[in-house]
Amino acid sequence: MYSDRWVYVSRGLGRDEDMSQIIEIVKTSSEHGLNGMVLSAGLDRISLKSPDRLRRLQEVKRVCQENNVEIIPIIFSAGYGGSILSHNRNLAAGLPVQDALFVVDGNEAHLVADPLVEVVNGGFEEFTDNHFKGYRFHDKPGQISFVDQETVKEGRTSLRFEHFGEVDPEHGHARVMQEVAVHPRRYYRVTCWVKTDGLQGKFRIQILTENSRALAPYDPGIPDTTDWRKVTMAFNSLEYDHVKIYAGAWGGKAGRFWLDDLRIEEMGLVNVLRRPGTPLTVASEGGEIIYQEGKDYERIEDAKLNPSRGADHDPPPIRILSDSRIKDGQRLRVSFYHSVAVNRGQVTVCMSEPEVYDIWRKEAKLLHEQLQPQKYFLGMDEIRAGGSCAACKSRDMSMAEILGDCITKQVEILRENNPKAEIYIWSDMLDTNHNARGGYYLVEGDFSGSWEHVPEDLIIACWYHKKRKESLKFFSDLGFQTLAGAYYDGDTLDNPRDWLESLDQTPGARGIMYTTWQRKYALLGDFGDLVTQQTD
Numbered sequence: 001m002y003s004d005r006w007v008y009v010s011r012g013l014g015r016d017e018d019m020s021q022i023i024e025i026v027k028t029s030s031e032h033g034l035n036g037m038v039l040s041a042g043l044d045r046i047s048l049k050s051p052d053r054l055r056r057l058q059e060v061k062r063v064c065q066e067n068n069v070e071i072i073p074i075i076f077s078a079g080y081g082g083s084i085l086s087h088n089r090n091l092a093a094g095l096p097v098q099d100a101l102f103v104v105d106g107n108e109a110h111l112v113a114d115p116l117v118e119v120v121n122g123g124f125e126e127f128t129d130n131h132f133k134g135y136r137f138h139d140k141p142g143q144i145s146f147v148d149q150e151t152v153k154e155g156r157t158s159l160r161f162e163h164f165g166e167v168d169p170e171h172g173h174a175r176v177m178q179e180v181a182v183h184p185r186r187y188y189r190v191t192c193w194v195k196t197d198g199l200q201g202k203f204r205i206q207i208l209t210e211n212s213r214a215l216a217p218y219d220p221g222i223p224d225t226t227d228w229r230k231v232t233m234a235f236n237s238l239e240y241d242h243v244k245i246y247a248g249a250w251g252g253k254a255g256r257f258w259l260d261d262l263r264i265e266e267m268g269l270v271n272v273l274r275r276p277g278t279p280l281t282v283a284s285e286g287g288e289i290i291y292q293e294g295k296d297y298e299r300i301e302d303a304k305l306n307p308s309r310g311a312d313h314d315p316p317p318i319r320i321l322s323d324s325r326i327k328d329g330q331r332l333r334v335s336f337y338h339s340v341a342v343n344r345g346q347v348t349v350c351m352s353e354p355e356v357y358d359i360w361r362k363e364a365k366l367l368h369e370q371l372q373p374q375k376y377f378l379g380m381d382e383i384r385a386g387g388s389c390a391a392c393k394s395r396d397m398s399m400a401e402i403l404g405d406c407i408t409k410q411v412e413i414l415r416e417n418n419p420k421a422e423i424y425i426w427s428d429m430l431d432t433n434h435n436a437r438g439g440y441y442l443v444e445g446d447f448s449g450s451w452e453h454v455p456e457d458l459i460i461a462c463w464y465h466k467k468r469k470e471s472l473k474f475f476s477d478l479g480f481q482t483l484a485g486a487y488y489d490g491d492t493l494d495n496p497r498d499w500l501e502s503l504d505q506t507p508g509a510r511g512i513m514y515t516t517w518q519r520k521y522a523l524l525g526d527f528g529d530l531v532t533q534q535t536d
């Protein structure tokens, strides 16, 4: 029988109902031979927790002790940066904007697009039959995409998509695309209005480069059925001077939706980051004079800074001070860094900013005082950005080294409180079969080789079911112990059975975890029985 027989539980401890559910899970686990609970409960922000939450945490601890279930706190995520950002939102990973044009009008300077950028026929007013002017394509005009003059948000016409499930059952494509010239290293906002009616499929705006890199992997979360709603999302053009703007559905199965008023604009200081690694400069047009913050212009900050919300608010202006060298009407070049949200508001924090480690160190000590854990689980999965800010660049390290250094520091911080602590970590960012590679989301750099830069006594929690054999062997061959992140919300225990079979062939396998993201615990007891029947 494996020594680690665990269950994953994510609860905020904000309500008393959380408690009764956790207690039930702990009791079921214990009755069926499980001995550990990986607890995701914001345990790396103890300093921000109310006395009520801390009281509930102590209650969970007591119940777990009674039932011989060990608590393994999952903490220290860089990819899901919520805990760090709840201390300081400026610690988000930053993408650079270079020499954006601002023009002074009175005592404020605002961004002016440079060059002008636009979606041609964004209102879908110009068309011949079912063909809209200005677009590279829209899927199957007259069969999937149609001119609609009844359901309209703006002007007299909108674009309607319908019948994609029948006409294109293989891909369910219902998209429109226009190629737009942009300036490299600038910040853009794309907006449109969308209305859905029973849409089965996901509405997205995608910004793709020539080599199919996705610059804005953001999911606006449009409901299947909704009246007109505005979609807003942002992207950084990185080194590209052309982008393809796609709007529509991929994998559409049924229903219909409408699109209108598709726009692009260059954007100013929305979610501008202010930390040592994200310097901001305001210069004269030719770059001869660098103006001084607090003297020539007021300290710049986005009072509405909210990295996870994307770009849904107006940019703050640059406020010119009364005895400034900057004159009315002057053109300025402004360089800065902004945060970026991925998928449903996921924000990475910068692994090169020292303040991140100060926060983790402080929180680790508080967590140790609360729970005295013997084991910790590092939530270091899915790191979607990094390597672009001045803090990252100045280190002259690869992303693999930056990540490895971050994990090494996390382990050191935890062992300052408990030198014997055993430390587990999600596998994907260290796995050559998974996310430890180049070209990963918005990361500037390559994670390949990250596994060479982390402590050898980490226990690696593999979770990529399809590649489980390759992944377990990869880590085992490198001398790491492993754990299987199994289950993943299926209707049967086939997934854990597969994992157990693969674990049985893996030297150094420590055990298996019942992992649910949808809080499905119906099969937990059966899972416990399955795992405890294991004779290895």
Ligand SMILES: [Ca+2]
Residues within 6 Å of the ligand: 122, 123, 124, 125, 152, 153, 154, 155, 156, 157, 158, 260, 261
């Ligand atoms: Ca229109």
Ligand SMILES: [Zn+2]
Residues within 6 Å of the ligand: 093, 094, 277, 350, 351, 352, 353, 386, 387, 388, 389, 390, 391, 392, 393
């Ligand atoms: Zn950075």
